Amino acid sequence: GNEGADTIEAGSKLKSDEETKVEIDPENFNIDDVGEFTIRVGVNSGDGNQYLKILDNHTGYLKDRGINLETTEFAAGINTIDAITTDQLDVGLFADYAGVNRIGNTLADTQLRAFATIRKSNAYNLYVNPDTIKEPKDLEGHTAISMAGVVFEYDYGKLFETYDIDKSKVELVNVSSTQEAIALAATNGADSYWVNDQIAPKFEEVGWKPLVNISDVDATMYTFLVANNSYLEEHKAEVAKFLKVSDEAFDYIDENLDEFAGWVQADIGLDKDLVIRGWKEATHNYTFPQDAYEDLLKVEDWCYKNGNFPTEYDFTDYINTDALALVSPDEVTWQAK
Amino acid sequence: MSNNTKIKIEHISKKYDVENKALLFTKGNSAHDNFVGHETDFVLKDVNLEIKEGEFHIFLGASGCGKTTLLNIVAGFLNKTEGSVKLDDKEISGPGSERGVVFQNADSAIFPWLTVQKNVEYGLRMRGVKKEERKKIALDAIELVGLKGHEHKYPDELSGGMKQRVQIARSIAANPEVLIMDEPFGALDAQTRRTLQDELINIWKKTGKTILFVTHDIAEAVYLGENISIFSVAPDASIVDKITVPYKYPRDVNDQRVGEFIKYTTEQLENAIRASKAKHEGLQKAENEEEAVENEVAEANSVAV
Amino acid sequence: MSNNTKIKIEHISKKYDVENKALLFTKGNSAHDNFVGHETDFVLKDVNLEIKEGEFHIFLGASGCGKTTLLNIVAGFLNKTEGSVKLDDKEISGPGSERGVVFQNADSAIFPWLTVQKNVEYGLRMRGVKKEERKKIALDAIELVGLKGHEHKYPDELSGGMKQRVQIARSIAANPEVLIMDEPFGALDAQTRRTLQDELINIWKKTGKTILFVTHDIAEAVYLGENISIFSVAPDASIVDKITVPYKYPRDVNDQRVGEFIKYTTEQLENAIRASKAKHEGLQKAENEEEAVENEVAEANSVAV
Amino acid sequence: MKNITRKIIKSGIISWAVLFVIWGIVSLFYAESFFPSPVETFVGFKEIVLNGKLWEDISISVQRVLLGWSRALLIGIPVGLLIGRFRIVNWFIEPFINFFRFVPAIGFLTLFLMWFGVGEESKLILITYASIFPIIINTIAGVNTINPVKYQAAESLGANRFQSFITVTVPGAVPSILTGARLGLSTAIISIVGAEMLAANSGLGYLVYTSRLYYRTDWIFVGIVTLGVLGFFADKFLRFVAKKSLKHYGVTG
């Protein structure tokens, strides 16, 4: 369960007193006391941490505050996990479904801990080709686009349950990027795809229409930051500072969104309008509320029942919010069931 | 030998286009370096010759003098720079099945993926001759060159001499009017060479074909030819002498008269080379060249050990 | 020629291991098919021979009789099946620099990536001789074979005869006690061949090396050799006759006495072949073989056209 | 006795045994999901053999490879022959060959999907694209090794340009075409992973590519081993058949 942040020890990052263990708790913790450090973060193409890096490149926002942010870009969040388990990265991220699966399949030797919720989103709609799909049931006999191993598998699962669709009658096609899904939509190669608000215009351009929201099928998506437990224990102060500064940086982006979106477009080529749209579709601050916790349990339950992994487990054991509690005690509101 | 002119070579000159060297198909032997650096010269200059129908005609000359070049022009593989070559009064402009060619290197000329019989049938097949007739003609030609019993073998199962026989049979079967042969026995050992020379004379007698035969072996020239054209040396080589061999077939190289005729031919060749060298480098130097000329002739004469 | 025995061959027999055929380095010429199918027979059987120090010794025999095989055993490239070969009383067990080898095909034997001089220096370099000394020895050897002025050329800039000279110089420079030569002039034209034969005699006179020279050319054997070993034919070939050539160097093949000696040698070779054929197939068949034997001898004799 | 030892060594069994031992030892130091041992791989293997998944993957991938490769042969051989034989074709087409052979097939992933759809077509085209280059290049090389004397011979025997193409160029290039076909097959097998990254639901490439998303490193190993074994034997088979049937074309295996 929640182990109580105030009893945890963590090594100070100041080189001078590396040997001595200092007790830290929310009362006496001050991020200004944390020395300069490097944090290696695996980012997802176009996610908040990649944006942090872009902001840092243009303004030195993190660097000026003593955080040397190193990012490595992966096509999907889940790809960051292997790098964390092999100690090549400190922090990565996963969506609820991906994380639950990963941990469920490597129970025996996993060190992974979710330590903050980066985002809760209902900004995904099932976009369909209106010529072929008028209602969810019409998917039977048609082609649905998914991505292997990512949260869309869960979203479709919930969709099929909700609308009593015979999944054996739906042809699922796996793509490896949304670009491919757009291509399929444009060429009438498929009939449905889970589209987030950021990219929705591209699908609307080719005539697709939203049909079902993920909240309609009870699949609201939570995304989490993840790290090895040992890292969280040994670098609690640094992680805390990282979370705090990130929160502030997100606020900065909010205030300077237009200029920032320009930087993004220049750096990675993502269209400025899409950047703004994508940014606005979600909130940006680190929390760990009860609903996020319960979402994980729910997804775990669903995955186990669908045979994604052999043994049932309790996700409670794979959460460590001590660092978050140091800087934002009010945001850590989950209680173990 | 009838009296009709079969091949008429008039004022032929040839200059190689060095840029296209790699594209040309002629591949002389490696001793041709003497001509390197003179690429803009004429190799052949104003060559004139008439060959009668049914004649056995020899081109004799030192290595690199242009025999193969002239032969390739007659065969239609090379373009002439100047002059005209006519077969039966028709200008030659490319290869044609009325002129069969036997190449020096049988290995590169016959088709290793075809059996002996299929190789020999090749020309007939190209002309659309029916299978049964093709087979009959091919078997006759195979018998003529003494390969009976080997019809279904592949070239890699044959000796060098047998491969050369396949090539000859292949040409014969296509029934050309003229047979063009470029040192066809040059790569064979002495014994096989002797046998094939005799066979060639027999085939010539039986078929009455016009034969144009290149050699730089004086004894071979005298043993085989009715008439011998003697070449001067390149650049500006041409046919400077024509000798008629006055003996009936079969000839015997060990016969003293034949031996003396070989000597005579040798002298004629020497004269031709000496004269053209003198022309190239000025008369005053001619005497110093005496030795060099003898060397070239000796090279052209593979009789002695 | 001193009286010390240089090479002693005793009871040598050789059977090829067919399974390892592909692994063996000997590559005979393409006429060897007569032996196909008898792979388990002995090629050589009980060969005995002594060669004196400084001797010019010839192996003469029909194609495929096993001359190259025996030479390769002496060179150390092939293992013998039975018997012993000694050099200066020491058993030969592999190649060694005291036995220099000149191969028939210069193209495959010399190193195309090295200049003439580097090729000739090769053996010295392997032995760690210093650069300056190496150069001196190499230049001497190059001069000896008449290649002065060509030191810095690469093999692809040389004619066939020049390449063979490079090979000889390379062997000479390494200063072996015995020079083993397998038809070294077989692929050259008549003129070049004659020149190199004379040069070889000169080199032999100057250096006093023991030379073991393979040929199937009877005139060449008589022209070059002090002693000629005559081989019977495979299977179970061996040296059946030894002839000493009674003429001083330089010899003249056009000399009548030499001509007669060539005839005599030819007869001896014929007898050897006939006898071994008879042994192989029973005496009663021997007469039908008369013709075949003559053919084989003729093939071994490349003098006649 | 010595012969048996030699045979065993030659068969490669020892090398494989050594590899297995090394694999086993290395895997001792790592977790299964990081570096599965031979035994763990075998367990994973049994799992997908028993539920029939592996057979399905193999059969679908083999079909794709064979189809894509056959098309590459069907296009590549004639193109190579024409380029090799006719200078004008060479001048026009060779620049493309020497450009596109440096452009990776996975660069075209999205494009092929857009142009040719989610079905088999786009996958086959990707395989064909990847494997056509060694086929074309070797075919050209084969044509270039044909001795020009053969064309002269054909033409003086009455063959026209088309006939000499069919009767000299084609058979003369056979040994190199075969080399090209073998290399093309190896490229086709290699490119199956790329092809099955593209909207696939099964196949060995799909197995290798998606197993990591399901944290099944053992299945990645199963996929890798299967691809290697299939390729190994396909190549052996191709060489054997060619050696037997194309001996007189100069194919030595």
Next chain:
Amino acid sequence: MKNITRKIIKSGIISWAVLFVIWGIVSLFYAESFFPSPVETFVGFKEIVLNGKLWEDISISVQRVLLGWSRALLIGIPVGLLIGRFRIVNWFIEPFINFFRFVPAIGFLTLFLMWFGVGEESKLILITYASIFPIIINTIAGVNTINPVKYQAAESLGANRFQSFITVTVPGAVPSILTGARLGLSTAIISIVGAEMLAANSGLGYLVYTSRLYYRTDWIFVGIVTLGVLGFFADKFLRFVAKKSLKHYGVTG
């Protein structure tokens, strides 16, 4: 006049012009994000040239390719020489070569990432892995074409086994090694996309692979064209240098 026409055709300019026209026409039928026209591609090109991104991508990818390829040469050539020369090495190692050459590099993507980290190492190893096979295989073939008489000659001139390896095997295999190096370079360039698919922040492969995540098909095209052009000229350069400097080794280019 005729000569100028011929030169123009030979230079390949016409083929490229034709290709551009076809590209332009086809692109008329598609939106930019599916099939950008030459002009749109050029605009995208200008964009990343001007902000320096393309130069960075090119320089990092060229570095990776050269490093990975150099390593493949450093390992592949000696291995090939040893396999070719010594039967015992052949028997032990050849089976692996003939197995792994059918196992695609991207099959190892995740594994290399796990084993060798997210840094340069895993990318270099992937490139080395992909490009080492043509190098080894061609080197072996080169050794096999050396006439055994050369070894006999070397040995009777006093060379020991090691000396004959250095002075005969190595120079004798040079032409085939060069062919292997050229094919290896092409494979190295091709595999850059695979290498930069995972865990890269720049490079041409990254550009090609991740541009689709940002829906920039024009940049995919820029990446593809750049790879093709780089490969084209690298190969030309390699051939030229080799032809000039290795003439006597039998390299004809």
